[in-house]
Amino acid sequence: MPRVGAPTSWILHDKGLSTNIGWQDRDATGKRLRSEDRARLHRLRMWQRRSRTSDSQERNLAQALNEISKVSGALNLPRNVTETASVIYRRAVQSQLIRGRTIQSVAVACVYMACRQCRVTRSLDDVAAGADMVKKEAARTYRFLLRELGSSVPLMDPESYVSRMVNRLGLGGDTERLAKLILAQASEMKLTNGRGPQGIAAACVYISSQLTSERRTQGEIAREAQITEVTIRNRYKELAQRMEFNIQL
DNA sequence: AAGACGAAAGTGGTTGA
DNA sequence: TCAACAACTTTCGTCTT
Numbered sequence: 298m299p300r301v302g303a304p305t306s307w308i309l310h311d312k313g314l315s316t317n318i319g320w321q322d323r324d325a326t327g328k329r330l331r332s333e334d335r336a337r338l339h340r341l342r343m344w345q346r347r348s349r350t351s352d353s354q355e356r357n358l359a360q361a362l363n364e365i366s367k368v369s370g371a372l373n374l375p376r377n378v379t380e381t382a383s384v385i386y387r388r389a390v391q392s393q394l395i396r397g398r399t400i401q402s403v404a405v406a407c408v409y410m411a412c413r414q415c416r417v418t419r420s421l422d423d424v425a426a427g428a429d430m431v432k433k434e435a436a437r438t439y440r441f442l443l444r445e446l447g448s449s450v451p452l453m454d455p456e457s458y459v460s461r462m463v464n465r466l467g468l469g470g471d472t473e474r475l476a477k478l479i480l481a482q483a484s485e486m487k488l489t490n491g492r493g494p495q496g497i498a499a500a501c502v503y504i505s506s507q508l509t510s511e512r513r514t515q516g517e518i519a520r521e522a523q524i525t526e527v528t529i530r531n532r533y534k535e536l537a538q539r540m541e542f543n544i545q546l
Numbered sequence: 547a548a549g550a551c552g553a554a555a556g557t558g559g560t561t562g563a
Numbered sequence: 564t565c566a567a568c569a570a571c572t573t574t575c576g577t578c579t580t
Contacts, residue, residue, distance in 0.1 A: 433558075493570070514549060525572055530551065 354390065357400065361386055364404040364428065371427035372419060374412070382411035385446070394445050398438055401430060406439040418457040420495065422523060455480055455489065458498035462521050466502070468511050476505035483536055492532065495522045500532030 362383055369379040385407040389395060395403050409424045411417075425435040459480060463473040480501040483489055489497050499522035506513045515526040522529075 436559085496571080515551095516549075526550080527552085527573080528571060531571085534551095 357395070358387070358390060361390075361395075361400045361404045364401055365408055368405060368408050368424065368428045372408075372423060374408070374417060374419070375415075378408070378411045378415045378417050381415055382407040385410055385442075388446060389442060392445060394442065398441070399434075401428060402434050402438040403442070404428070405430060405435045406442045409435070409439055410442060416457060418461045420523065455484075455494040455498035455501070458494055458522065459502055462498060462502050462518065465521050466506075466513055466517065468502070468506060468513070469509070472502075472505050472509045472511050475508060476501045479504055479536065479540070482540060486539055488535060488539060493524070493528070495524050496528045496532045498522060499524060499529045500536055503529055503533055504536065 365382050365386065366379060368374075369382065382404075386404060389403055389407065405424055405428045408427075409419070409421050412419045412424065421436055421439065422432050425432045428435075456477060459476050460473065463476065476498075480489075480497065483497065483501065499518050502522075503513070503515060503518050506518070515529050519526045519529055
């Protein structure tokens with residue numbers, strides 16, 4: 298899609314071209330430009346003309362990209378995620394998907410989708426909270442985008458949740474490895490189907506922490522995983538039933 | 547006393563008629 | 564559009580460490 302070569306950033310709605318570009322092939326001091334620069338200028342003018350023709354769309358985009366970087370900032374997201382989100386939003390605009398949806402909700406959905414694609418672990422709640430909007434709205438828009446854009450978004454695998462939780466809980470490498478081992482077996486047995494990834498991950502971490510010397514309470518883990526103890530217990534019970542013979546290390 | 551457990555009722559979202 | 568349904572939560576009483 299980029300006909301102007303790789304721009305420095307997709308975040309700026311006009312790609313940093315908000316000043317007017319004169320028609321003369323001279324620089325600020327009146328000197329003639331090298332042909333390479335002239336060609337570049339020419340392409341820049343084309344871009345500017347194109348963006349002027351779709352004024353309302355551009356204003357819309359500017360607002361959305363602003364929203365995206367705001368949310369990204371609130372969540373401390375790395376730059377590439379923000380960039381990805383911006384690209385996704387542009388695609389959404391091109392496919393006329395924002396119609397009937399608020400800019401904000403689409404922006405949030407894009408950020409979330411970008412997180413998934415870049416394998417950055419943020420729950421939908423996290424993202425929605427960062428934009429202080431209700432999860433419900435965000436979820437709906439996200440699903441819609443997912444369907445319409447039909448893009449390949451990797452399923453949120455519990456494994457990344459495991460890593461994050463292990464870190465936040467200050468658990469050691471042994472515990473993490475064991476947790477992932479348990480998780481691997483669990484998903485092999487199809488015990489992860491239709492379950493929330495957080496719940497699965499939390500249960501694995503919990504079991505693992507019990508088996509090693511680094512015990513953590515259900516409450517601690519639940520808080521970290523943003524679920525309740527009850528859910529951990531349910532997952533944990535299911536896992537324990539099916540796996541009791543598999544874990545003896 | 548804190549943590550783990552589980553029953554029961556409630557919530558919000560999906561699905562399919 | 565509505566009802567059934569699954570996953571998850573809330574609440575609360577009881578058992579365990």
